[in-house]
Amino acid sequence: MHVFSALAMCATLYYCLANFNDDLVHSRRRLRLILATFALLHCLVLVGFELSASLIRRDPIYLLANTVFVFCLLLLLTGLSRPAVRDNGNPSQASQQTLPVPAHWLTTYEALQTLLAQGIYREPELTIGLLAERLDIPTHQLRTLINQQLGCKNFSHFINQYRLAYAAEQLRDLAHARTAILSIAYDAGFNSIGPFNRAFKQAYALTPGDYRRQHLSAVQSSSKDCTGS
Incomplete structure (x- = not known):
């Protein structure tokens, strides 16, 4: 049981911290820190009991409390792991904000749209920190703008909307x-084909290959009809 608990706590720590910078929801970022803190403390308690000669580590009540704690922590973790792939609808509508942009955000929003129009999303190593630097604003302000005004819950999804829309455009183009x-x-x-295929299929309900064949065959059929008429 202690081995399982330790593994569960390590997994909790990894998941909470590995995706911390990508998360745009302030309340969820706080929850990640809280969960990571409790997981770390629980690991230290487990190690302390294992190294001590205390009989409490064999007490059924302690074992039950440990099990309940691990279960509750993992339950909260599932709330963090729910995907947010369709936060803002179809990737082709990625440039449309979900709420009117307040006056104090307008300059930053327009600067962001300019960078996106220039294709900054095509930089594979782009992070929210790098994007904030390009906009010359604090990272937390950019998180707030993307989350509250553009309706995205994590940065990867926000950027992938534009990447997927760009890729779909290339796949529909006869020149490509x-x-x-x-x-x-x-x-x-x-950075690799696997994440691209999964994200594309989740967004368009087709693999990139099927999407290309479907659209190119439609274009070719339309061209033949026009030629025949």
Whole structure:
């Protein structure tokens, strides 16, 4: 039981901290820190009891309390792990904010839209910190803007909307009909084909290959109809 608890706490620590910077929801970021703190303290308590000669570590009440604590912590962790892939609808509508932009955000919002129009999302190593530097604003302000005004709950999803929309445009283009899907994924800003395929299928309900075939065949059929008429 103690081994399971220790593994569960280590997994909790990793998940909370590994995705901390990507999370744009302030309340959820606080929850990550709280969960990570409790997981670390629980690990220290477990180690302390294992190294001591205390009989409490064999007490059924202690074992039950330990089990309940681990269960509750993992239950809270599942709330953090719910995907937010469709925060803002179809990737093709990524540039549309979900709420009117307040006057005090307008300059920053317009600067952000300019960078996005220039294709900054195609930089594979782009992080929210780097984007905030380019906008010359604090990172927490950019988190607030993207979360509250653009309706995205994590930075990866926000950027991937633009990357997927760009990739879909390339896949629909006859001029890129022979371009490898891997090349399009890299050009859009993805680091590997696996995450690109999964994100694309989740967004468009088709694999990139199927999406390309469907749209290019429709374009070719339309061209034949026009030629025939």
